[in-house]
Amino acid sequence: MKKVKVALVGNPNVGKTSLLNHLAGTDLKIGNWPGVTVEKKVGKTQFQDYEIEFIDLPGVYTLESAFSEDEKITVSFLKEGDYDVVLNVIESPRLERDLYLTLQLVELKKPLVIALNMRDEAEALGIHIDEKRLSDLFKIKVVKTVGRTGEGVKELLSAIVETYERKLIPEFEVFSFSEEFDTEEKKLSLIKGIYKEVIKKPLIPKKNLTEFVDEFLLHPYLGFFFLFVILYFTFKLVFDLSSPFVDFIDGFFQEFLAPALAVFLKSLGAEEFIINFFTEALLGGLGIVLSFLPLIFIMFLFITLLETSGYLPRVAFLVDRFTHKIGLHGQSAIPLILGFGCNVPAILATRTIQDRKDRLLIIAMIPFMSCSARLVVFSFFALTFFTRPALLILGLYIMGIVFAFLTGFIMKKTLLKKELSHFVMDLPPYRFPSLKVLIKTVNLHVKRFIIRAGTVIFAIAVTIWLTLSLPPGERELEKTLAGKIGKTLVPLFEPVGLGDWKITTSLIPAFLAREAILSNLAIILKAEEREKLEEFQLLPALEEQKEALFEAFKQAFSSLFTLTPASLKPEEEGQSLRGKIRDLLTPSSALSFLIFVLIYNSCVATFVTMWKEGSKNLALGFLLYSFILAWILAFITYRIF
Amino acid sequence: MTLKDASCGDLVVIKDFLGEEEIIKKLSAMGVRKGSQFSIEQKCGRNLLIRNGQNRLIISKELAEKVVVDLVKKGEGYCEEISCELIDKACPEEGKPLTQRHRHRKRWGFLHKICPFLKD
Numbered sequence: 239m240k241k242v243k244v245a246l247v248g249n250p251n252v253g254k255t256s257l258l259n260h261l262a263g264t265d266l267k268i269g270n271w272p273g274v275t276v277e278k279k280v281g282k283t284q285f286q287d288y289e290i291e292f293i294d295l296p297g298v299y300t301l302e303s304a305f306s307e308d309e310k311i312t313v314s315f316l317k318e319g320d321y322d323v324v325l326n327v328i329e330s331p332r333l334e335r336d337l338y339l340t341l342q343l344v345e346l347k348k349p350l351v352i353a354l355n356m357r358d359e360a361e362a363l364g365i366h367i368d369e370k371r372l373s374d375l376f377k378i379k380v381v382k383t384v385g386r387t388g389e390g391v392k393e394l395l396s397a398i399v400e401t402y403e404r405k406l407i408p409e410f411e412v413f414s415f416s417e418e419f420d421t422e423e424k425k426l427s428l429i430k431g432i433y434k435e436v437i438k439k440p441l442i443p444k445k446n447l448t449e450f451v452d453e454f455l456l457h458p459y460l461g462f463f464f465l466f467v468i469l470y471f472t473f474k475l476v477f478d479l480s481s482p483f484v485d486f487i488d489g490f491f492q493e494f495l496a497p498a499l500a501v502f503l504k505s506l507g508a509e510e511f512i513i514n515f516f517t518e519a520l521l522g523g524l525g526i527v528l529s530f531l532p533l534i535f536i537m538f539l540f541i542t543l544l545e546t547s548g549y550l551p552r553v554a555f556l557v558d559r560f561t562h563k564i565g566l567h568g569q570s571a572i573p574l575i576l577g578f579g580c581n582v583p584a585i586l587a588t589r590t591i592q593d594r595k596d597r598l599l600i601i602a603m604i605p606f607m608s609c610s611a612r613l614v615v616f617s618f619f620a621l622t623f624f625t626r627p628a629l630l631i632l633g634l635y636i637m638g639i640v641f642a643f644l645t646g647f648i649m650k651k652t653l654l655k656k657e658l659s660h661f662v663m664d665l666p667p668y669r670f671p672s673l674k675v676l677i678k679t680v681n682l683h684v685k686r687f688i689i690r691a692g693t694v695i696f697a698i699a700v701t702i703w704l705t706l707s708l709p710p711g712e713r714e715l716e717k718t719l720a721g722k723i724g725k726t727l728v729p730l731f732e733p734v735g736l737g738d739w740k741i742t743t744s745l746i747p748a749f750l751a752r753e754a755i756l757s758n759l760a761i762i763l764k765a766e767e768r769e770k771l772e773e774f775q776l777l778p779a780l781e782e783q784k785e786a787l788f789e790a791f792k793q794a795f796s797s798l799f800t801l802t803p804a805s806l807k808p809e810e811e812g813q814s815l816r817g818k819i820r821d822l823l824t825p826s827s828a829l830s831f832l833i834f835v836l837i838y839n840s841c842v843a844t845f846v847t848m849w850k851e852g853s854k855n856l857a858l859g860f861l862l863y864s865f866i867l868a869w870i871l872a873f874i875t876y877r878i879f
Numbered sequence: 880m881t882l883k884d885a886s887c888g889d890l891v892v893i894k895d896f897l898g899e900e901e902i903i904k905k906l907s908a909m910g911v912r913k914g915s916q917f918s919i920e921q922k923c924g925r926n927l928l929i930r931n932g933q934n935r936l937i938i939s940k941e942l943a944e945k946v947v948v949d950l951v952k953k954g955e956g957y958c959e960e961i962s963c964e965l966i967d968k969a970c971p972e973e974g975k976p977l978t979q980r981h982r983h984r985k986r987w988g989f990l991h992k993i994c995p996f997l998k999d
């Protein structure tokens with residue numbers, strides 16, 4: 239079997255990654271804004287007698303000079319990397335722009351294939367490209383494709399193989415490479431010439447949907463109104479659609495799975511130790527984190543919609559008027575918004591930012607964006623302690639944003655002083671991903687959440703549970719290892735209202751993953767009050783769960799028709815975990831706790847990424863800064879409320 | 880004139896570039912090339928939104944200042960109506976002194992809060 243290495247090169251946002259996903263069956267992330275791919279990614283496929291390896295590269299406009307981190311990756315790979323064929327992906331409606339890069343790729347003197355992608359969009363605009371003519375001009379293969387659906391991918395594969403076998407290195411027929419070719423002027427007229435040769439388009443361009451929608455969404459004033467409406471409804475729907483299901487799953491774990499498993503294990507003659515492990519560490523601890531799956535799902539559904547529709551670059555344009563007052567481009571809004579999903583990819587997304595100082599600044603702002611892990615903790619506590627949870631969570635989000643900008647402002651004035659740099663960005667048309675891609679992308683996020691729960695949080699849960707049983711035979715939890723560790727930290731957290739060892743014990747391992755706070759508390763509290771096995775009957779319990787699920791659907795559906803976030807009634811006191819936690823904290827210490835969780839950069843993945851993408855000093859400095867800031871704010875909150 | 884001086888709605892053709900910076904090369908690669916025509920769709924705050932066919936770009940005014948253009952057609956119609964004056968004037972550009980009208984205001988006035996860089 240022969241091996242072929244193919245490098246995918248093209249302008250940003252032309253559909254390279256989409257094509258690769260069809261070519262090699264990968265699940266790489268796509269999005270409708272320039273700068274989605276910031277790393278070199280690989281996908282493999284077998285075709286005929288060949289093993290074809292595709293290398294997806296970040297988009298570039300020119301090979302002459304690399305401006306940002308991601309562009310450097312592509313340029314240096316093309317210069318020094320190991321590849322046999324270049325696959326140049328072109329956005330058909332913008333052929334003229336894209337040919338600039340194509341001419342530079344010609345100079346690489348490597349076998350080249352052109353994919354005229356987004357054939358569907360070109361056709362809708364009435365633009366027709368004569369691919370035969372283009373192919374004749376360059377003496378290479380040209381294939382029309384649709385990255386959205388995978389149309390033309392088969393032809394592309396055979397074209398790649400043929401290019402490889404026949405070493406189809408582009409050369410010109412009519413425009414010969416003359417000495418003067420290197421002058422910019424000549425190059426531009428060459429592009430114009432080629433473009434005129436192959437294109438047929440209507441004289442008066444059709445007014446399309448994008449223009450119509452942008453009259454509202456990019457309107458100097460109305461644009462902000464719509465931005466607000468979109469963000470508000472995103473927030474409302476994420477919260478309202480998911481919370482009935484979160485409650486259902488929680489109930490399913492605590493009231494059905496846990497007792498059912500206990501009864502089952504008992505009937506097998508399992509020891510109490512084993513039964514406790516399953517009901518406390520596994521179903522009590524991990525279950526509570528997993529019950530937030532619907533929240534994660536809906537959250538990422540909306541983030542993916544924002545990313546793939548093309549609205550993000552519009553937000554960048556709109557908010558530039560404000561961000562530039564603190565010396566930042568509107569473009570920096572994109573990584574910040576991505577931070578609401580997860581801080582780690584958000585930090586990676588800063589690679590597209592040209593200026594290193596700007597980049598460091600934005601990296602230092604991102605951890606203040608409440609990620610989904612924090613949302614999980616927030617929703618749990620907000621529902622437990624406060625009568626208007628949605629409002630509180632919204633408040634926390636806004637507080638995070640405010641501190642992000644304050645931090646940015648202060649850093650700009652002190653450490654990272656500099657002039658605002660130039661700014662130019664491409665504005666793509668609105669696009670809608672196929673449902674399949676949408677579901678796939680969201681599923682990937684969900685899977686990651688489950689894997690994280692299944693590994694990191696599981697490991698933490700087991701450790702906490704074990705330390706609660708050390709030294710062996712110790713009945714009083716306070717005297718166990720976990721209790722002792724927590725107690726030594728109490729003086730540090732006492733002034734902010736978190737003087738209970740159960741809270742401090744839960745906080746330590748949360749540096750690995752914030753969601754672990756919940757699982758830890760659940761385990762500690764469960765261990766404290768080991769329940770007697772009640773009478774448990776499978777069928778009636780199952781019936782109950784069925785009704786609860788139905789109720790959840792009903793609630794979620796009806797929430798679609800209200801304007802304000804539905805504020806769920808806090809549960810009545812009782813045996814439930816919520817009830818127990820409510821005995822542990824007062825509302826004011828709960829609030830101070832939430833603010834601490836919001837501000838303190840307690841996530842090992844974020845820390846490591848800051849270190850790698852920014853610098854060691856940034857990561858360590860920020861850790862200290864965020865801890866001190868979190869402590870002070872929590873202190874103030876606790877004293878005031 | 881430069882691209883920065885063009886008003887909203889105008890159609891211009893690109894003549895030349897000022898300066899030899901690397902970023903000019905990127906502009907060319909992105910489609911802002913000698914001889915290509917662009918219409919100005921919005922001019923607001925610090926940026927311009929320009930279009931050539933399916934190619935739409937956001938470009939900052941400092942960068943637009945480096946692009947020499949000729950006016951092809953003066954703009955008319957709706958574009959001027961949605962002016963950004965209100966937004967542009969609410970906060971003078973960084974570095975520019977406050978106008979007379981504001982000078983007597985207190986240091987911690989409302990304006991200082993929304994435009995924190997203002998001095999006196």
Ligand SMILES: Nc1nc2c(ncn2[C@@H]2O[C@H](COP(=O)(O)OP(=O)(O)O)[C@@H](O)[C@H]2O)c(=O)[nH]1
Pocket residue numbers: 248249250251252253254255256257267268269270271272273274275297355356357358359383384385386387546547669670671672
């Ligand atoms: N209509 C249409 N959209 C496409 C096509 N190919 C890709 N897209 C969309 O274009 C956007 C950019 O795609 P992506 O693969 O991330 O581009 P990349 O930056 O070049 O890797 C995404 O929103 C895709 O859904 C196509 O052939 N037709």
Ligand SMILES: [Mg+2]
Pocket residue numbers: 254255256267268274275
């Ligand atoms: Mg990509």
